Amino acid sequence: MNKHTAVVLFQLGGPDSLEAVEPFLYNLFYDPDIIDLPGAFLFRKTLARFVSSRRAPKVQNLYRNIGGKSPILEETQRQAAGLQKSLERKGLNTTTHIAMRYWHPLTDKVVQKLHSNGAQDVVLLPLYPHYSKATTGSSFNEWNRALKRFGYHPTSIKKVDHYYDHPLYIEAMVEQINLALSRIPKSEQGKAHFVFSAHGIPLSLVRAGDPYPNQIKRTYELIVERGKWNLPHHLCFQSKVGPQKWLEPSLTQTIHDLAIADATHLVVVPIAFVTEHIETLSEINIEAREEAQHLGVQRFEMMPALIDNKKFIECLTDLVTKQVRT
Numbered sequence: 001m002n003k004h005t006a007v008v009l010f011q012l013g014g015p016d017s018l019e020a021v022e023p024f025l026y027n028l029f030y031d032p033d034i035i036d037l038p039g040a041f042l043f044r045k046t047l048a049r050f051v052s053s054r055r056a057p058k059v060q061n062l063y064r065n066i067g068g069k070s071p072i073l074e075e076t077q078r079q080a081a082g083l084q085k086s087l088e089r090k091g092l093n094t095t096t097h098i099a100m101r102y103w104h105p106l107t108d109k110v111v112q113k114l115h116s117n118g119a120q121d122v123v124l125l126p127l128y129p130h131y132s133k134a135t136t137g138s139s140f141n142e143w144n145r146a147l148k149r150f151g152y153h154p155t156s157i158k159k160v161d162h163y164y165d166h167p168l169y170i171e172a173m174v175e176q177i178n179l180a181l182s183r184i185p186k187s188e189q190g191k192a193h194f195v196f197s198a199h200g201i202p203l204s205l206v207r208a209g210d211p212y213p214n215q216i217k218r219t220y221e222l223i224v225e226r227g228k229w230n231l232p233h234h235l236c237f238q239s240k241v242g243p244q245k246w247l248e249p250s251l252t253q254t255i256h257d258l259a260i261a262d263a264t265h266l267v268v269v270p271i272a273f274v275t276e277h278i279e280t281l282s283e284i285n286i287e288a289r290e291e292a293q294h295l296g297v298q299r300f301e302m303m304p305a306l307i308d309n310k311k312f313i314e315c316l317t318d319l320v321t322k323q324v325r326t
Helices: 021-030 044-064 072-089 107-117 133-150 167-181 186-191 203-207 212-227 251-260 278-294 310-324
Strands: 005-011 094-100 121-126 156-159 192-199 233-238 265-270 299-302
Touching: 005 072, 005 107, 005 133, 005 310, 021 044, 044 278, 072 094, 072 310, 094 107, 107 133, 121 133, 121 310, 167 212, 167 265, 167 299, 167 310, 186 192, 186 265, 192 212, 192 251, 203 212, 212 233, 233 251, 233 278, 251 265, 251 278, 265 278, 278 299
Parallel strands: 005 094, 005 121, 121 156, 192 233, 192 265, 265 299
Antiparallel strands: none
């Protein structure tokens, strides 16, 4: 008998309206895996309210500039639909669900649904190719808390921790990079610099043993090796928040340094993002683009997100299939 398996896709989530920005930020800053200071449980709610209310007006303006909401839910739904069809073609008896960490559909809703349906076999698949305590770890922790809240005890829970070096993920990234590169006239492609930009994390997480930066570096190396472009390439980090030291160099500094060195053509690769986010549509495609052009960069292209790229869906299918069949 082909037993039924519930596949849960974990993702960050994003506000679905301008009014949702502040509560979304509150959920983000209330996360104990984000604000993890000694004795933080005593002031976490107060701090989350303060930070979210202070940041909301600025962040609302950023979302206003990209259409008034995050595209992440619709794009994750496309990924879920593509994965479901792919698993069905393999003859697997699965249903695919989406659990967002900071906005709807929240993890609680998914756990409640699976509990009500009596699902006993579950595969957890984060849409974060690279493991970090702040992303995959946070989603797993929230899942475990939700299980306790609803008294849900599936017979089998299998987890995919990472897939930063999966050959199909690497191939999908190369395909998308080639799409961005193709927007530059062939006669000018030899001038291009690839700027791989990953979401940063605080150095305190790195010192605590977080594997994220090493996994990012390996993905970067594998993509460059597989792409065979023979063009200059650079790795940097973005999205720093707060006064702590974060991974460097920053995207802003990298663009500045390249422009000063007379680089005229940039292809920015949002490495590790599998859908579009405010970090890609605003931080890269608006803010970084404007800064680059101000510094004299003539061509600025951004790699489109993987979303339901065929090879990426094949990657996710392979990850789930291996968990179901073991």
